[in-house]
Amino acid sequence: MxxxxxxxxxxxxxxxxxxxxxxxxxxxxxxxxxxxxxxxxxxxxxxxxxxxxxxxxxxxxxxxxxxxxxxxxxxxxxxxxxxxxxxxxxxxxxxxxxxxxxxxxxxxxxxxxxxxxxxxxxxxxxxxxxxxxxxxxxxxxxxxxxxxxxxxxxxxxxxxxxxxxxxxxxxxxxxxxxxxxxxxxxxxxxxxxxxxxxxALPPIALARTKHLLNSSFDGSFGAALDREAVFQEHNFTTLDTHEAISAFLEKRNPRYLGR
CATH class of the missing domain: 3.90.226.10 (2-enoyl-CoA Hydratase; Chain A, domain 1)
Structure with missing residues (x-):
């Protein structure tokens, strides 16, 4: 080449x-x-x-x-x-x-x-x-x-x-x-x-949203529900999800770290 x-x-x-x-x-x-x-x-x-x-x-x-x-x-x-x-x-x-x-x-x-x-x-x-x-x-x-x-x-x-x-x-x-x-x-x-x-959005959640939508034609509706459930479960182990919820409850702007 x-x-x-x-x-x-x-x-x-x-x-x-x-x-x-x-x-x-x-x-x-x-x-x-x-x-x-x-x-x-x-x-x-x-x-x-x-x-x-x-x-x-x-x-x-x-x-x-x-x-x-x-x-x-x-x-x-x-x-x-x-x-x-x-x-x-x-x-x-x-x-x-x-x-x-x-x-x-x-x-x-x-x-x-x-x-x-x-x-x-x-x-x-x-x-x-x-x-x-x-x-x-x-x-x-x-x-x-x-x-x-x-x-x-x-x-x-x-x-x-x-x-x-x-x-x-x-x-x-x-x-x-x-x-x-x-x-x-x-x-x-x-x-x-x-x-x-x-x-300004939480990068982990955004990445998973992209993956879920890109995968939407790859299988059945049930498979999509399963992928969503796995990602959602893991979201609640991240600092960003807790930050998003805390910021909402405290009426302030969130600060996401990608963790």
Missing amino acids: TSTESTLGVHRQDDIVTVRFDRPESKNGLRTQEWTDLKAALDEVSKNNSDRVVILTGAGGNFSSGAELGASSDDLFPLAPMQIVNEACLAIRRLNKPVIAAVSGYAVGAGFNLALSCDLVVADSTAQFSQIFVKRGMSPDLGGSWYLPQALSLHRAKEIAFFGEMLTATQARELGLVNHVVAPEDLDSFCDDWASKLK
């Missing part, structure tokens, strides 16, 4: 980690290097107790145009490099902290599914989404074949994947693929506000 200089920016401020793709000349096209660096950045976040929330975004007015085509043969997808891509996707889903996608401009192909991998998706009014794979002679990857049928009806998912047409931010919001649409000048401040609210 060819060594390539990292273009992934990682910025930490007030317990919020902003991870930014920075290849604006390619509309943040993603090569093997970007996927590798993303996985490494998320692994570091998972080990750092002071990192509470991640914002994933792109530089230059675009989120990501997906996998960069026309790159060197070392960077084309089949088959071992796809494992690197999948590991980055799983790192987002398995991260025990919330991840917000802040989307401007293009989020197409793997870029679209990368946004869907995040826990929350905020788009500005310039955002455009597409499962463009079929127009490049490919089929969906990075979880698109799972996310779309879960979020939509099967027939609607097939329409979006078969035709690969562009969706506006408003259309994606109406389909339930985007949480919120804001003006371009408000994207950063809106995501910062959401991240600040999330970091």
Whole structure:
């Protein structure tokens, strides 16, 4: 594999980690290097107790145009490099902290599914989404074949994947693929506000809530009840749960330690 200089920016401020793709000349096209660096950045976040929330975004007015085509043969997808891509996707889903996608401009192909991998998706009014794979002679990857049928009806998912047409931010919001649409000048401040609210919540309870919701399609209703019961029992052994209850009863703001 060819060594390539990292273009992934990682910025930490007030317990919020902003991870930014920075290849604006390619509309943040993603090569093997970007996927590798993303996985490494998320692994570091998972080990750092002071990192509470991640914002994933792109530089230059675009989120990501997906996998960069026309790159060197070392960077084309089949088959071992796809494992690197999948590991980055799983790192987002398995991260025990919330991840917000802040989307401007293009989020197409793997870029679209990368946004869907995040826990929350905020788009500005310039955002455009597409499962463009079929127009490049490919089929969906990075979880698109799972996310779309879960979020939509099967027939609607097939329409979006078969035709690969562009969706506006408003259309994606109406389909339930985007949480919120804001003006371009408000994207950063809106995501910062959401991240600040999330970091003020008890991190253990938030991590378990993410896990429970991500696992909701993996089994029966009874299995979901069993997972909930196990987590709830353990919540009452944590300092954060006792702090939350005490703060409520004492009518004060809680202070969570993640323990």
